[in-house]
Amino acid sequence: MGESIFDRSINRRNTLIKNRNILQTTYIPDQLPHREKEINNIVEIITPSLNKDKPSNILVIGKTGTGKTAVLNYIGKELLKADPEKKNCSFIYVNCEIVDNPYGILYNISNQIITDHNSKIPFTGWSLDRVYETILFYIDKENKVFIIVLDEIDRILQKNGDDIFYFLTTMNEILKESKISIIGVTNNTKFTELLTPRIKSRLGEEKVVFPPYNPEQLQDILRKRAEFAFEPGVLADDVIPYCAAISAQISGDARRALDFLKVSAEIAERNGDSIITEAHVNSARSKIELDAVVEVIKTLPAQSKIVLMSIIKNHESKSTVVITGDVYSVYKEICSALNCVVLKEKRVADLISELDMLGIVHARVKSFGRNGRTREIELNINKDIIDFVVKDELFEPLLKHKPIKQTTLSM
Ligand SMILES: Nc1ncnc2c1ncn2[C@@H]1O[C@H](COP(=O)(O)OP(=O)(O)O)[C@@H](O)[C@H]1O
Numbered sequence: 001m002g003e004s005i006f007d008r009s010i011n012r013r014n015t016l017i018k019n020r021n022i023l024q025t026t027y028i029p030d031q032l033p034h035r036e037k038e039i040n041n042i043v044e045i046i047t048p049s050l051n052k053d054k055p056s057n058i059l060v061i062g063k064t065g066t067g068k069t070a071v072l073n074y075i076g077k078e079l080l081k082a083d084p085e086k087k088n089c090s091f092i093y094v095n096c097e098i099v100d101n102p103y104g105i106l107y108n109i110s111n112q113i114i115t116d117h118n119s120k121i122p123f124t125g126w127s128l129d130r131v132y133e134t135i136l137f138y139i140d141k142e143n144k145v146f147i148i149v150l151d152e153i154d155r156i157l158q159k160n161g162d163d164i165f166y167f168l169t170t171m172n173e174i175l176k177e178s179k180i181s182i183i184g185v186t187n188n189t190k191f192t193e194l195l196t197p198r199i200k201s202r203l204g205e206e207k208v209v210f211p212p213y214n215p216e217q218l219q220d221i222l223r224k225r226a227e228f229a230f231e232p233g234v235l236a237d238d239v240i241p242y243c244a245a246i247s248a249q250i251s252g253d254a255r256r257a258l259d260f261l262k263v264s265a266e267i268a269e270r271n272g273d274s275i276i277t278e279a280h281v282n283s284a285r286s287k288i289e290l291d292a293v294v295e296v297i298k299t300l301p302a303q304s305k306i307v308l309m310s311i312i313k314n315h316e317s318k319s320t321v322v323i324t325g326d327v328y329s330v331y332k333e334i335c336s337a338l339n340c341v342v343l344k345e346k347r348v349a350d351l352i353s354e355l356d357m358l359g360i361v362h363a364r365v366k367s368f369g370r371n372g373r374t375r376e377i378e379l380n381i382n383k384d385i386i387d388f389v390v391k392d393e394l395f396e397p398l399l400k401h402k403p404i405k406q407t408t409l410s411m
């Protein structure tokens with residue numbers, strides 16, 4: 001083979017990470033340290049299924065990155081070991097982040113239950129009732145217990161209300177031979193407050209709470225992964241404690257801690273460095289924070305982006321403080337240049353408050369003037385992110401619209 005422009009990059013890339021897959025957050029490790037109590041708890045509750053008895057429904061509650069998905073997948077694998085032919089129970093996992101409507105969820109469940117190709121439920125087109133009846137029929141035919149995990153269950157509630165939970169939790173009243181048991185999993189620690197009483201009591205027969213990890217626990221989790229993921233000797237001693245400490249400070253989230261480690265390694269590799277150090281973790285931290293803010297800004301509604309742009313334009317053109325009235329004047333001009341609806345000043349003030357809540361700007365109450373409250377508005381994002389906002393395709397027409405920009409700047 002001849003030389004290729006990729007050679008240098010390939011050689012450099014493979015020096016630190018031995019197994020990239022292990023650092024992915026979707027990877028399920030064989031051991032889950034510091035979740036023994038939670039695992040035992042769930043195992044105790046669902047063990048009756050191995051004797052075809054119906055276990056209580058469970059709500060698994062814990063912040064993001066506390067190992068809920070990993071634990072449930074692990075339990076699913078272990079259950080299969082205890083009943084390899086699925087004679088007494090079947091474990092069904094549905095991620096509601098991907099399918100978040102009742103049809104999609106029932107379709108997904110049915111796909112895991114109905115093995116005969118000709119009997120499968122079509123991807124769309126049937127009425128919900130027909131789907132429901134069909135699933136009931138096939139579940140009952142199997143004469144066993146189905147444990148159905150609905151991961152990220154709050155997604156359904158937000159979009160579609162709680163009918164589907166009612167459907168699923170009342171199935172047992174109709175089933176004759178089989179039984180189902182629901183494990184709902186949520187990141188929202190206030191989830192039960194969102195449920196109507198009829199669902200709350202059914203879904204939350206048992207509750208298992210996953211607490212955030214402390215720094216020592218995060219270190220253990222990272223060490224186990226690092227052992228398999230990295231070539232020996234490439235991690236400086238302080239890297240894992242540092243990754244663990246900063247993630248524990250933010251949230252005790254193992255996903256974030258793993259992300260710090262992975263991105264640090266990638267940055268070190270790209271730099272051609274032979275050891276991953278605390279400095280790489282700091283770069284990783286900035287990169288991850290930047291990416292997170294960019295993600296938030298990307299998904300802002302157009303009107304909020306225009307308000308943000310108006311704040312940016314004001315800061316570019318003025319050396320003095322920027323107040324709500326200034327922002328509103330520029331906002332109106334940008335709207336007219338973009339041919340957008342112009343919102344009332346009060347509404348724009350609300351959007352500024354939202355940007356403040358997202359941490360993108362700082363709005364401090366200054367005085368109570370003739371037009372009500374005046375606020376001083378500061379930008380809380382760095383130059384890279386400002387550039388990102390300005391380059392949003394929404395604002396392309398502004399580039400061609402010189403006069404507007406000039407009057408804006410001369411205010
Ligand atoms: N106790 C643990 N041991 C090893 N890895 C863990 C542990 N808890 C979480 N993880 C890892 O952290 C990441 C996030 O965990 P996940 O189960 O997706 O969290 P959640 O579902 O609670 O948001 C995954 O890569 C997972 O494998």
Ligand SMILES: [Mg+2]
Pocket residue numbers: 068069070151
């Ligand atoms: Mg999860």
